[in-house]
Amino acid sequence: MNKKLTATLVMTSLLASVFTLQAGAANDKQVLKDEKGSVHTVTGSLGKVGGGSAEARAFAALDKVKADFGFDSAAANFKIKKSHKDENGTAHTKLDRVIDGIPVFGEQLIVHELDGDVQGVTGTFEKLSKGASKASVKEKDAVQGAIAHTGFTGELSEAPTTTLVYYPQNGKAVLSYQVDVRYNAPDAAGNWQIFIDAVSGNVVDAINKIDFAKPGGGGGGGGGGTGATGTGTGVNGDRKSINTSLVNGSYVLEDTTKHMFQTNGSKIVTLDYRNGTSTQYAVTDADNVFDASTQRAAVDAHYYAGATYDYYYNQLGRNSINGSGSEIKSGVRYYSGYNNAFWDGRQMTYGDGDGVNFKAFSGALDVVAHELTHGVTDYTSGLVYRDQSGALNESWSDAFGAVLDSGDWLLGEDITLPGYGAKAFRSMSDPNTYGDPDHMNEYVNTSSDNGGVHTNSGIPNKAFYNFATAIGSRSIAGKVWYTASRDYMTSRTNFSGARAATLQATAALYGSNSSTYTALQSAWSAVGVN
Known part of the structure; x- marks a missing residue:
């Protein structure tokens, strides 16, 4: 799959987290930095804080680490985004950075605190010189400039939305x-974040957040039905039992059996683009046996979406x-001969493949799990879907694809055809087989593919493989990865920060003295992330 991108190999030294022990401190405080010297984690017994809520205690905790991250006041630089308690009762409170009340794109800190005991703070704070305080470009002109930048001239899926932010660029806000x-x-599909300078009207940056299964691009669900159980034939000819609903005399691919429906009426819904790109149609059947050739992609998308939901709910407690x-x-049969699948921020979408290189992309459980995990x-x-954070975004999706489709360490092997010339898209056990790096000394510096998000995902992919095989459990590895993403990672977490986040998650789940913790340290070190 990945054709090796022409790029300059950088990183003259291996990525390393620098542990600066606080000399003479009465606690076990550690300040962790990445290879550029930027702090991403302060951890240890950081002392007690007061406050009647987790949010209030979070501000007090930030003031304990302000010198480490480089800000002068928590209240002046942050606002609460959300807070939740994990299974151990530890509160994880995420705060967005602000300048004069305006959010700074991509910068957050997370405070980890248990009953007033501060256990750590993770995230990023970059010293920035503030630019303009007031917009002079009209919002509608910014929208027009953003649309023009995409090059798309057709009808948008929905009206554009705008938010005034400070965008970090070359040390400036x-x-x-x-x-x-x-x-x-x-x-190609577009889910763009485009940043328009509010003074000049120029494009500051642009990120297409469409999360593809592989590099390159290549209607509603109804309601009020009665739950039923049907059968269907999948992309690879296998028979499946599927949860359907009877609506107006026809069976449709709506699953009302999950806890999500019991709590708020939400369903798993699978629709059909019918080889178009805009309108989606219900997939219907008169006898509840979905075995037509045009239904196969929908059967798999529906079934595998249900299986992925079940994993997240039953194993991780996520609804x-x-x-x-x-x-x-999910929407299937997108366009004609479309060789990809993607998450667009709202739903999963699957192409049918061209019949030469690929079958329908919904025919692979790991692809469906990958997209839903996005x-x-x-x-x-x-x-953020760029550079190292973007590679982690891809890697985390690959990891959960491998957890659910546990028969091998490949992605997409169930839908590749001889014309593609490879067995799969990627390998987590041997990324080099598909042209991807498996160590930081092979890191690819490129502007293609949002900074090589699919290519450089090979490094954390290999770390996950190392970890899961060392402890003999994909399930435990998946739980660690999920807990890290939920509680210890922010939008700009890089590889060094991901190592720290997964170790913190492992410590919370299994203890820092456990063999699981030691195995994870070795897994990251083996790929040059220390």
Whole structure:
């Protein structure tokens, strides 16, 4: 799959977390830095804080580490985003960085605190010189400029949205409109975050957040039905039992059997683009036996979405993508001969493949789990889809694909055809086989593919493989990865920060003196992330 990107290999030294022990301190405080010297974690017994809520205690905790991260006042630089308690009762409170009340894109800190005992703070704080304080460009002009930048001239999927933010760029905080632009198109889909300088109107940066299964691009669900159990034939000819609903005399692919439906009426819904790119149609059947050739992609998308939901709910206690029982929506048969699958921020979408290189992309459990996990990541860490954080975004999706489809360490092997010339998209056990690095000394510096997010994912992929095989459990490894994403990672977490986050998650789940913790340390060190 990955054709090796032409790029300059960088990183003259291995990525390392620098542990600076506080000399003479009465606690076990550690300050962890990445290879560039930026602090990403302060951990240890950091002392007691008071306050009547986790949010109040979080601000007090930040003031304990302000010198380490480099800010002068917690209250002046942060605002609460959300807080939750984990299974041990530890509160994880995420705070967004602000300048004069305006959010700084991609910068958060998370305070970890148990009954007033501060256990650590993770995240990023970059020293920035503030630019303009007031926008002079009109919002509608920023939207027009953002749409023009995409090059798309068709009808958008929904109206663009705008948010005024400060965008970190070269040590400056650039006042910008963040314009979110969404569309579907035959050649590529768009889920853009485009940053327009609010003073000059120039494009500051642009990120297409469409989370593809592999590099390159290549209607509603109804309601009020009666639950039923049907059967269907999948992409690879296998028979499956599927949860359906009877609506207006026809069976449709709506699953009302999950806890999400019991709590707030949400369903798993699978629709059909019918080889278009805009309208989606219900997949219907008169006798509840979905065995037509045009139904096979839908059968697999529906069944595997249910299996992935069950894993997250039964094994990790997560109720759907947003954690609160949101609808899970899939669209199949996108365009004609489309060789990819993607998460667009709202739903999963699957192409049928061209019949030469690929079968329908929903025919692989690991692909479906991969795409749904992109949605989960949106609601947990929110990893920015660029450079190392983007590679982690891809890698975390690959990891859960491998947890659910546990027969091998490949991604996409169930849908590749001889024309593709390879057995799968990627390998977690041997990333080099598919042209991906498995060690930091092979890290690829490139502007392609949002900074090589699919390529450089090979490094954390190999770390996950090392860890899971060392402890003999993909399930435990998956639980650690999920806990890290939920509780210890922010939107700009890099590889060094991911090592620290997964170790903190392991310590919370199994103890820092456990063999599991030691195995994880070795797993990351083996790929050059120390």
